[in-house]
Amino acid sequence: MISFAGGLPAPELFDVEGWRAAFDRALSRPGVLQYAPTEGDPALRALIADRETRRGLPTRADDLLITTGSQQALTLVATTLLGPGAVVAVEEPTYLAALQCFRMSGARVVPVPGDDQGILPEALEDVIDRHQPTLLYLVPTFANPTGRTLPATRRRALARLAETHSLWLVEDDPYGELRYRGTPVPPLAASGDRVISLGSLSKICAPGLRLGWLRAPATLLPSLAVTKQAADLHTSTVDQAAAATYLATTDLDAHIARLRTEYRTRRDAMIAALPAATPAGTTWMDPDGGMFIWLRLPGETDTSATLRTALREQVAFVPGAPFYATTPDPSTLRLSFTTNPPARITTGMHRLAAALSSSVPN
């Protein structure tokens, strides 16, 4: 089976030796097997604050809460700010597990209309007037599942609307550093004080670490920390100490540069294979970064039926429907290009071509 389904980093690019050394050194730290503060390891918070500051988002260690992956940060935000009757605005389609998280809190999820560049600020204004959402959830850079990036002007407009209407913006950014083309767009959080931003080591180091962080205004961070305390007291002390050691002793930027070079090649291999693999009339986004290519097949194709054919051909993808908050477009699907090396991508795309030619109506 060649899977283009999960958003998994390439396993052969994990820095196994670097992490082995970091865990080894971390275990010699006094207190590393003891309970620790909920907010996180002070050394790790300081190192992440430095990275965020260098990326153009001035951050102090005290602005951060270390979380068990950014998925936990989403749960903390939902538990702290939402409840039955609350409204969450989202771009559509959007990250499936965020939708699950918001729904579990009892909130109602309302999509904000947009275009190929993301949501439209004037459409958000309309949603605010009609539904009074508590927060707007966004993956503004190399979104999951679409790969699209929200332009700087729209980011500033959203930040202004958030200030005017006392709306929280949740900027979920696990992919921002995986850029293969173009220049970085300033983080949403750099434009205003109503932004909670979520970061993660999952895509730039390894998802098995389960290490992420949340950067929030001082008015909000203490209540998020109380929620985290109730959830798990704190993220693993050992893992945090290893990450602090790793960040202090390794050139993470050089590692990310290697990821970028390799993932760029993989994206290019998949994009190059798409015209021959898909029926006429298929459209897709060619992303500047991240992990995903989002496709729309022509006509009335139902990609969950196509998936059954694809699995018989030994290739997998994710049908697009579950990424929609409301009415799904069943002819969409998501391909992940990071997990497989280029030659396997090419083989997988031949299999996908076979599946599509036998299942898509002409």
Ligand code: PMP
């Ligand atoms: N947000 C988005 C947009 C994601 O794509 C993912 C992972 N697929 C997450 C959050 C969760 O990541 P983590 O491993 O940091 O919990």
